[in-house]
Amino acid sequence: MSDKFDYAGLGLKCGLEIHQQLDSKQKLFCRCPTLIRETGESTYEFFRYLRPTASEMGETDRAALEQSKLKRKYVYKGYDTTCLVENDDEPPKELDREVLGIALSISKLLKMKPVDQVHVMRKIVVDGSNTSGFQRTAFLAKDGHLDTSVGPVGVGVLCLEEEACQKIEDRGDSIIYSLDRLGIPLVEIGTDPDIISPAHAKETAQQIGMLLRSTGKVKRGLGTIRQDVNISIAKGARVELKGVQALDMIETIVEHEVERQVNLLAIRDKLLERHASACDTVFDVTHLFKETQSKVIKKALKKGKVLAILLRGFADFVGMEIQPGRRLGTEFSDRAKTSGVGGIFHTDELPNYGISEDEVRVLREAVDAGENDAVVMVADAEIRAQGAMESVIVRAKEALDGVPEETRRALPDGNSSYLRPLPGAARMYPETDVPQTEISADYFGSVDMPELLTQRAKRFESDYGLHKELSEKIVYSTYLPLFEDIMQRFADNPDITATLAVRTLTGTLPELRRDGVEVDNLEDCHFTDIFARLAEGEIAREAIDPILRAMAHNPSLNAKDAAEELGLGGIDTENLEEFIESVILERQDFVREKGLAAIGPLMGPVMAEFRGKVDGKIISDILKQKVNKYIDL
Incomplete structure (x- = not known):
């Protein structure tokens, strides 16, 4: 991706927060397995309503307050592999020692300094993703760094956290969560704002991902690693973009956020030239739409009202694009939706949606809108509509200041949408149910330092004569442990080459998957059985593909039986x-x-x-x- 902006000139500051699930036997604060279940298998359910609590200083976190605006019912699915700790009906147990060891090995790879004592904190979360209304997190290490092609990137924070519940269904007034994911341990790695460009952000994320996978103790697959990106420019504000799951999207995410902030600053300057302002009055204009032909408004009038606000000097700017396909009006709509409405209308896009030109004219007259003024309106239940208009007024006033600090949700196209305000210090307070854990110098020194995947790839080239491309392919594959097991078992057999093993695992299997073969039915024992038969000369290399197909179709088959069924047994x-x-x-x-x-x-x-x-x-x-x-x- 070519640089669209002069990032140094704009004063870009960018840092990453990497959240990676750890592949431990047990969860962080209980002894349940880290097993994700089929959502239809739940053995019991219960529900909760959550509200924010004040910190020890009597303050309530602003992000938690906004999350609690919608009064929702949270339904939780439990299993025979979850317990009372997940239900929040029993205090958490001590921090799991295996998990602590994995996290400390990661801190070593990042050249970080561990704390002497681990103290667990509570982080307020009232979106239902945790039954207790908070997430347990522990600060573990600091002051590390990562070497990149353009210089070191500081790694200031490594925390050990419990994973949240998995959202199953959003029904609007209620959300269904699964408890199986709750409590799975994860590390949160926070870099310093040393990243200087979108490409540098991607490289940094790749480096951290490589270090994490080098431990052999992290979970793989969709949703097991998430990247949050913190971005600001000199005259803008810090924005946290949450939930970047695809590594290839990081460059686009950074570029689009810089573009958004640049455009918001340009809009601010033009609004100030117009002496623009956001009026605090919310107008009830329901009577103007009694005879409307707009289906959206007619449906809303059955249960609510049409409310409107006046934005002086905002005409043409509400409809101005700030990210590809997203306008300032989209930002207003995001804020309005926090009150539960489906969206808003504004005069930069009207007449439209069945709203006539005459209705727009009468609306403008009713709120005393001038030529340079914009009108924003919403149609919904009165309480939701009132909250939506008040939120848009707040966002319009922020537009006069430039870029608001906020937490945003990363979208699949590289854009982002409003999620909630940035959390403050009131979000955290001590966890009194979990005892502190000591980290002595001797204990930290005894923690294993895993071999980096980059080093392992070079070793495979040297030890097995593997081509560089194949070495890199297998070390970054989920089949790396299986490959190493195969090579250890058949190290002395000239018929079992590393090249054959890699091509089987990273070439043949993807081809079978593309053909619709259920390769997920294959377990490690199927592959070791095939290579054992190959080593004994009972099957030929050419039989690997058809035998794998047969075993995937019927996992109870062994390699010998599959070969005989296919007529591929050894021949005299x-x-x-x-x-x-x-x-x-x-x-x-x-x-x-x-x-x-x-x-x-x-x-x-x-x-x-x-x-x-x-x-x-x-x-x-x-x-x-x-x-x-x-x-x-």
């Missing part, structure tokens, strides 16, 4: 030699003319007869022997 070499001799005899003139060059063309009919039954190298060796003998006659 005497029969093979007899067939090769007959092929040479049929093409004797061709063999005399071409000599050893005839071997290649002769491979075709022999392979057609014995494909999957005999390794191609064996066929080639026998052909060479027989052709040499025939030439010497």
